[in-house]
Amino acid sequence: MADNERTHRMMTAGLNLIQQALSIYDSNLKLAVCNDRFQEMFDLPDHLVTPGAGFEETIRYLAKRGDYGAVDDIDVFTQARVDQARAFEPHYMERSRANGRMISVEGSPLPQGGWVTVYTDITRTKRQEALLHARSEELSDQLTGYSEELTATNRQLEATITALEAAKRQLTASEARTRLTTEMMPAHIAHVGPDRRYTYSNRRLSSVMPGSQSDIVGLTVEEAMGKKSYRPIHSRLEAAFAGTPSVFEFTHLPSTRRIRTAFTPDGIEGGVYILSMDITEEAQTRAALQQTRRRELAAQMTNGLAHDFANLLTIILGMQSKLQRMDLGGAADALITATLAAARRGGGLLNRIADMTGPREHHPxxxxxxxxxxxxxxxxxxxxxxxxxxxxxxxxxxxxxxxxxxxxxxxxxxxxxxxxxxxxxxxxxxxxxxxxxxxxxxxxxxxxxxxxxxxxxxxxxxxxxxxxxxxxxxxxxxxxxxxxxxxxxxxxxxxxxxxxxxxxxxxLRPAGSALPPGMVLLVEDSADLRLTIRDMLREAGHAVVEATSVTEALTLLPELPEISALLSDITLEGDQTGLDLLTALPSDHCPAFLMTSLPPDHRLHQRALALAPVLRKPFTAAQLTAFLSQRPAS
Incomplete structure (x- = not known):
């Protein structure tokens, strides 16, 4: 705060050394800063030169005082000046004040919004111009006119140059922001000219397609990607040069990554804009969803047939068993045995079909x-x-x-x-x-x-x-x-x-690092299981504190702030469950994990998945260690 105040005082002192009056209003038409010369030139009261003073209030004050000459309607005049200010356009004007002084007003917008205005007392300059005009008999009328026009033109030119410089600064800043934004995007953005060479690239090609080059401006697409990788996109790129846009997917063979690319024709320069993204994980997920849908459709088609086929096999098995009990002998026994074997094989086949089409989800x-x-x-x-x-x-x-x-x-x-x-x-x-x-x-x-x-x-x-x-x-x-x-x-x-x-x-999905050794609160109501799991945790380097119920666990947690993780069974001693334990934990609780022998479709198991990672029993020490490396509820 002290540095900001010192900087502000230094800036104000510097502005006060300027012989011209200066004011800066922000985008809301509120005074941001002015120098002493601004107050002196317009004889303004203190509250109108205090930061935050409104532009509209200042104009109204000057108009009422007659600074703008005779004004028929103060409100209409003030609103017109406010609307002109809100346009934030560079301007230059000259006007006479009520006290007879002449001033020039030069305004320029700021990149952040608002504008800066410089007021110059040009009374002496105007008097010299009048004197020059009065002596026009000694000079040619043409020279006098040129002199006046040149003076006015120079002033306008200075205002124009100031505006152009401000526009250039804004354009440079905009280009820098655009480049920074494109380079931060997880996609390759580029432009290729009519000669098939890159004219722009955000240098992300190598991250989207590993093995490709990064600095590719000036290279052809084939040189940047390599012949093998370029082959799948060649026809689409040529179609884009001919004016046909496209969005498509292909496999980048060197990295086996799945890539989605969009080619957009450049109608001005005749080139092509390129956007490429790595969608490998999306494609893998999409394939899994498609397979799930195929299984559902297969199940719908086969379930009815399997039901009827199973009934028929049951009848066949029953009839053949009756024939077998009749002791027909000879060739009949061999036929009956073969029929029974075929029917049983059909039943086994039905079971295999049920395994393939039945509900099964992928749970990594x-x-x-x-x-x-x-x-x-x-x-x-x-x-x-x-x-x-x-x-x-x-x-x-x-x-x-x-x-x-x-x-x-x-x-x-x-x-x-x-x-x-x-x-x-x-x-x-x-x-x-x-x-x-x-x-x-x-x-x-x-x-x-x-x-x-x-x-x-x-x-x-x-x-x-x-x-x-x-x-x-x-x-x-x-x-x-x-x-x-x-x-x-x-x-x-x-x-x-x-x-x-x-x-x-x-x-390839890394699971993260294992839970670092610490103190684990083990909540399990079975003494035998508690002993087994405690040994597993100790072998992994953890200290173990044990509890058998939700009440006991909630009592231990505040007494032992060094507890670094919680591992609880879902079903516990008493009326409360491991889900109740997690719900009762404070917002800044340690990492929490659940374990259970309940089937996946049990309602408690389903609810638990929304609260914390769940480990199915039975499990080995290695499985427990891997399980505790998951990102837990916290």
């Missing part, structure tokens, strides 16, 4: 990848013959990553079983996990079998397609495809030199 949670693979390994090995080797190669690091562990485990086990069937009694199956272009987390399963046939490569993901004859349902890879799409991912089939290769690519 923080997952420790090494722990997930450690849990997967014994399940996979138990399905393989002794001669088949199973190897896991994790090149993606520990994470934690946001994954639907159950859905991913089902998919990988399905691929491993297919690889087992391809290998036969001996061979090697390899599960490798890598990251791709910082966009995907890839799980690839390869085997040393004969590989996919040409037909299988093109149709293996279709429902009911199988190469196993009567032994296969043709739904295995279809289920993997379905679950991958629900996660917003993609699946690819190929052959290698050693056998088949299936790659699942799921969106």
């Amino acid at each position: 949670t923080p997952t420790d990848l090494p722990a997930f693979l450690t849990d997967l390994e014994p399940m996979a090995r138990s399905t393989l013959p002794d001669g088949v080797t199973f190897e896991i190669d994790n090149q993606a690091g520990p994470g934690p990553w946001l994954l639907d562990a159950g859905m991913l485990q089902d998919s990988l086990l399905n691929l491993i079983l297919n690889a087992r069937d391809a290998c036969g009694p001996t061979g090697t199956i390899t599960l490798r996990v890598t990251t791709v272009q910082n966009t995907w987390l890839e799980y690839s399963v390869s085997d040393t079998g004969p590989g996919f046939s040409r037909q299988a490569l093109s149709r293996a993901l279709e429902p009911f397609f199988t190469t196993k004859g009567g032994e296969g349902s043709g739904l295995g890879l279809g289920m993997v495809y379905d679950m991958t799409k629900l996660a917003g991912g993609r699946i690819g089939l190929s052959n290698t030199e050693t056998g088949a290769h299936v790659a699942l690519q799921l969106p």
Whole structure:
């Protein structure tokens, strides 16, 4: 405040040294600042030269005093001057005052709004002009006229130059703001001239399409992007040069990013304006929603058929069982047994269809990848013959990553079983996990079998397609495809030199860092569970304080301000639940987490999801650690 006051005094002292009167009014026509010469020249009272004084009030005061000569209607005259001021246009005028003095008035608008006006006493100058005019007999009438015109023109020129300089400053500031704004946008904005070379770029091309150049002004689009990346957009760009705008999506192959680009023809210079955005996450989410909708449509179409088919199978099984009890013998028994086997296989097929079309949602949670693979390994090995080797190669690091562990485990086990069937009694199956272009987390399963046939490569993901004859349902890879799409991912089939290769690519979503060691308040009414979870927390480096009810937890929290996190079961001892505990916490409470064994469709489970992250029981220590790395309720 002291610095501002000192600056204001210095500015006022400087303005008072000016021989001309000066006033600055803001955009609301309120006086911002003036010098002493302004008050002296117009003989104004103190309240009209105090910051905040109204322009309208000052004009009315001068008009009533006769400073503008005879005025018929003071109100109309004052309003006209106010309207002229609100136009904020540069102006220059000369007028005589009631005291006989002549002044010039030169006004110029300010970039922030309002204007500055300079008043100059030109009485002496005018007298000299009158004297010169009086001696016109000694000078030519033409020279006198030119002199007067030149003087007036010079004054107007000075006002024009001042206005142009102010406009230039505003234009420069506007251009700087525009460039700063475009460079901050998460999109590439550019202009390409008729020669197909960039004339402007906000230098965001490399962030939208990794691997591209940043400083591209002067380059062609193909030079900036590379031939491989330029190929998908070439025809659209040429159409834009021909006058056809377009908005489209394409995959930037070097980075695997999904890009949305808009080409807008420039009707003035003949070029094209370009706007490009990275919509990879949007495309992944859109694919997941589309797959969910397909599942819903498939369920609607198959549920009725499955119901009728199940009734028919029930009748067939019942009738065949009766025939079997009749002891018909001979060929009849073989036919009855075959019919029963076929009907049971049909029932199994119905169950598989229900699994594919039934309601299932993708619920990613923080997952420790090494722990997930450690849990997967014994399940996979138990399905393989002794001669088949199973190897896991994790090149993606520990994470934690946001994954639907159950859905991913089902998919990988399905691929491993297919690889087992391809290998036969001996061979090697390899599960490798890598990251791709910082966009995907890839799980690839390869085997040393004969590989996919040409037909299988093109149709293996279709429902009911199988190469196993009567032994296969043709739904295995279809289920993997379905679950991958629900996660917003993609699946690819190929052959290698050693056998088949299936790659699942799921969106790469880091889950954040683990909860730092601290004191955790554990609220659980089961003594056995409390002991188990306490040990898990202590192994992760946390100190643990325990409670069995909402009342006990709320009593401990204010007594132990060092508590850094809260982990509570939903169902607790007494009438209150973990939801009541979270609702009763103060606004600045520590991070809070919930756990439960309730099914996902239970009303308490559904309500809990709106309050805090929820961990399903049972869980391992690694799953708990990954869970606590989520952003909790706070």
